[in-house]
Amino acid sequence: MVAYVARRLVFVVLVLVAVSMLVFGITALLPANVAYLILGSFATPEQVHALELKLGLTDPIWQQYLRWAGGFLSGNLGESTLMNRPIGPILAEAIGRSLMLTGVSFVLIAVIGVGLGIVAALRHGRPLDHGISVATYLGIAVPEFFWAIVVIVIFASWLGWLPASGYEPLSAGVWEWAKHLIAPTITLVFGHLAHVSRLTRSSMIEVMQSPYVTAARAKGLPERVVVLHHALRNALLPTITVLALDFGRLMGGIVVVETVFAYPGLGRLVVFSIQNRDLPTLQAAILVVAAIYAFANLLADLLYARFNPKIRFGRNVA
Structure with a gap:
């Protein structure tokens, strides 16, 4: 029974890892710019670029994913770009x-x-x-x-x-x-x-x-x-x-x-x-x-x- 539960838990973890990669990959490819959404429509290109550097949005996507997944595991889900509140x-x-x-x-x-x-x-x-x-x-x-x-x-x-x-x-x-x-x-x-x-x-x-x-x-x-x-x-x-x-x-x-x-x-x-x-x-x-x-x-x-x-x-x- 213990081995059965362990196998099922491993399978669940693998499924969640795959889902997280899929979700992050799809949303990262969307045309919406997170920095632009945070700053608003009146932000200058320089301000948008500076915030992109601060948030790490210019890093390779795999680095962004690992940073996001690490924050998720530690309980830091980030901040809502619309409500300006922690997502948790x-x-x-x-x-x-x-x-x-x-x-x-x-x-x-x-x-x-x-x-x-x-x-x-x-x-x-x-x-x-x-x-x-x-x-x-x-x-x-x-x-x-x-x-x-x-x-x-x-x-x-x-x-x-x-x-x-x-x-x-x-x-x-x-x-x-x-x-x-x-x-x-x-x-x-x-x-x-x-x-x-x-x-x-x-x-x-x-x-x-x-x-x-x-x-x-x-x-x-x-x-x-x-x-x-x-x-x-x-x-x-x-x-x-x-x-x-x-x-x-x-x-x-x-x-x-x-x-x-x-x-x-x-x-x-x-x-x-x-x-x-x-x-x-x-x-x-x-x-x-x-x-x-x-x-x-x-x-x-x-x-x-x-x-x-x-x-x-x-x-x-x-």
Whole structure:
């Protein structure tokens, strides 16, 4: 197990190194001049050149990358060229808000998705199963921005129950905080619910037809015991992996939802940095998103190994 974790950690580190090189290389080749962005449009060529020398922008790109990567590892993420603030606190605030949104959404996706999958599997081929399938397929087929618009129109415009956009901290009151969180949470949950529910349904149907479940029923065990104690644990193995991956997808794909709802999280920070050519902030934000996704993949592997003895104790671990 230790060797398995070590291999996965090495792989994650290599992925992050490759992503950091790619992100830095692409942003370095963009036409935007960081020194010009810092000084403004009224700066003279001499002032721009002097700042380029001070920031090391005239050095070879590999030297710039090593200096940037070293600062990132030491916690010095640089300074935003637009907001004139250290990038670290800006990212920390955005990540905290995004983790709050994705955390609530993730819990709801796990609970509702697994529950719907179990119900659909136990009612396999019946109207309830078909109804759940249609609803979850809609979540896959329709893009998130459409559901965001639907939520805004229904709950903000027609009913007036929720604000259409924005964010309020917990210090403003629990209800004010929750009101601004409900609409984007509904959008994220409906957009990602299908993967979990469909996979749980398929796994449960397969497990419920297995010999050990048939044997448990033959012993006269109640159906509730058969489902919860004999079938569910094995059926949840692939679902656990997908759930861990979905958390990474939630963080990586939150850009659309945060932009539509003007939610000041990590996704909106990425869009804001692109629109305003704030390259240092953009580099750091993209690398953080990649790190979250990579560690979510690592967590998925570890959870699967934890619950699957063949991987956990096998000799040939991929």
